[in-house]
Amino acid sequence: MSDMISADLVDLDLSAGTKEAAARALAERMAARGRVTDLEGFLADVAAREAQMPTGLDGGIGIPHCRSEHVTEPTLAFGRSAAGIDFGAADGPADLVFLIAAPAGADDAHLTILSALARQLMNAEFTAALRSVGDAADAAALIRGEDPAPADEPRAGAEPVGGSTGDTTSETAAGGPGEKPGEEESGGEGSGESGRPFRIVAVTSCPTGIAHTYMAAESLENAGREAGVEVVVETQGSAGFTRLDPAVIAAADGVILAHDVAVREKDRFAGKPTVDTGVKAAVNRPGELIGEVRSKAARGEVTAADGAGAGGAAGGADGATPVGRGGESGEGYGTQLRTWLMSGVSYMVPFVAAGGLLIALGFAIGGYEINKAPSVMDHFVWTQADSWAALLYQIGGVSFAFLVPVLAGYIAYGMADRPGLVPGFVGGSIALTIDAGFLGGLAAGLISGAVVLAIQRVRIPAALRGIMPVVVIPLISSAVVGFLMFVVIGKPIASAQEAMTDWLNGLSGANAVLLGALLGLMMCFDLGGPVNKVAYTFATAGIAVSDPSDSAMKIMAAVMAAGMVPPLAMALATTVRARLFNAAERENGKAAWVLGASFISEGAIPFAAADPLRVIPSSMVGGAITGALSMAFGATLRAPHGGVFVVPLIGNPLLYLVAVAAGVCVTTALVIVLKGLRRPVPGATAQGPGGGTDPSAPSGAKQPVAA
Secondary structure, three states: OOOOOHHHHHEEEOOOHHHHHHHHHHHHHHHOOEEEHHHHHHHHHHHHHHHHHHEEEOOEEEEEEEEEEEEEEEEEEEEEEEEEEOOOOOOOOOOEEEEEEEOOOHHHHHHHHHHHHHHHHHHHOHHHHHHOOHHHHHHHHHHOOOOOOOOOOOHHOOOHHHHHHHHHHHHHHHHOOOOHHHHHOOOOOOOOOOOOOOOEEEEOEEEEEEEOOHHHHHOOOOOHHHOOEEEEEEEOEOOEOOOOHHHHHOOOEEEEEEEEOOOOOHHHHOOOEEEEEEEHHHHEEEEEEHHHHHHHHOOOOOOOOOOOOOOOHHHHHOOOOOOOOOOOOOOOOOHHHHHHHHHHHHHHHHHHHHHHHHHHEEEEEEEHHHHOOOOOOOOOOOHEEEOOOOHHHHHHHHHOOOHHHHHHHHHHHHHHHHHHHHHHHHHHHHHHHHHHHHHHHHHHHHHHHHHHHHHOOOOOOHOOOOHHHHHHHHHHHHHHHHHHHHHHHHHHHHHHHHHHHHHHHOHHHHHHHHHHHHHHHHHHOOOOOOHHHHHHHHHHHHHHHOHHHHHHEEEEHHHHHHHHHHHHHHHHHHOOOOHHHHHHHHHHHHHHHHHEEEEEEEEHHHHHHHHHHHHEEEEEHHHHHHHHHHHHOOEOOOOOOOHHHHHOOOOHHHHHHHHHHHHHHHHHHHHHHHHOOOOOOOOOOOOOOOOOOOOOOOOOOOOOOOO
16 A cells, blocks of 8 residues: 555645545645646546545544546545544544545556555544554554554554455354354344354445445444354455355355445345345444344344346346346246336336326427427527427427337346346337337347347456456447347338337227227236236337327326226225225225325225235226226327326316226225125224234235335
């Protein structure tokens, strides 16, 4: 660390009053040494990192840090403030301030040294020495671990990462040097098997991967030693990470995940009691986290797997994706395909909602001719309502232009993680260019994910691995996907898309009513699940154009109407026949009024979970009636969401509300009749939530969650 800090990078009388001023004062010292080439650019990077998460730590420490292209080599500056500076720590201002600067492409050796410093900040003797040192050169030497005088020097100059995170703790866990397992056996709550202490594996990571990652690891290890618990930490930092031995994970009694970025290969820890929290919690209150995971172990709480990656190491650094890329090893291809498609749909829906509502508002204000208005860049009058209507319409149109690329990009992301995004977005954009629409987007997403997974399975020299995710994979995958979309499958998909559009436009009479009933059944079958999402996506695909057909708007109206039926019906049933429901269900019924009116079908989930054989069939019947009536009445809707709040934007609004009311009444009547046929549950009206007297109601029923 001798080249990272010297006496002229130390200020023992830091007079800054704010964290911004402190960062500037220390950065100016770096700039004077030629370590920072652009002071303002570097400070902007520091501020951006600070905006992600405050860098103040309990114990009077501030560690502003960042990676920046304006840094020539890894550098550390230290300042000591008599008055203290607020860096956002819970226990007050910081008097010890470390500004850590790393180049955008810092090598692993330098980052390892910086991480070693981060660990030393958790050493009380080290920080006490820094508070008492009287000379800048001595302070720099102390930070470098070169001060031979104080007794605490060996700790201040402890080895870098070499024997800290994985090595020493792994030895302890394996019964090597360190604490003897039998000596720490407490036999208390959540202790491990007889004859050994409780064992915890942990992962720490932060956005920059320089400071908090390693400080959290040190903090957990120290707290574990104090509690007589074996803690083995995997630091997923900027210097890379070494995976914990699977045998160590298998032997662990609990898991702590302290992170502010996604944990890589998280499914390794599934099936164990787990505490999932932010990285600062591990720095500031590690003892509480250890106690929490021991309590979970004592109660037998475990975390289910999110889905193991099918590609294994080929899946990239992040292992399983947030949508469970490969699914469980025993899952069929159909289950995996549904997961991938739902990934794309879930990211697309916000664009649909925002764009659709903006377009609908534009039509409501300016009429249906607003789509012919000139660009607001060329003509916009602040005092004219038509100009504002055109603005809303054109913003909505821009939002809609992202639908197919986002759908394709995040289907590929669901399959292959971040490397799939580039070819996915490229393929989705090509689908728009060749008029392949949503079908083209679906195909582009699946092809992109498959191409990336195939590339990742190729064995490559170690020297090339660094450029694979940023150069090789995006280049090759985009070229392959582009070729396939433009030359091979684009035209057939575009023809299929055109045929489907023509079929929808030709729907009328009985065919339209039957389609409305089918969509109503699908919307009410699983209340926000995959079948519900298929129907919803089918409807939004039809209106996701600048000038949707009348049939497409009728389908959208029918889908939204049917989706409102289940929660509204449950709310009405709990009102008119309260004695058939326990107290928890009656309370959920109050929330269901708002959720149903807002077109959030999930509001009926607590009722369906408690009594599926009565609630789900009743809901499906009511939804089918509503969907059929909405199509028969010719109600239209340009907005993809909103419930009763977009009634002014609906064509034939009164008949539309009649259709919704009819479905709600039918479902309510069926639920009341079916529940009335069963044997009454004694005390159902007297029991509180989770009372357990009603076998149809799960104890501690949860409030529905809007999704």
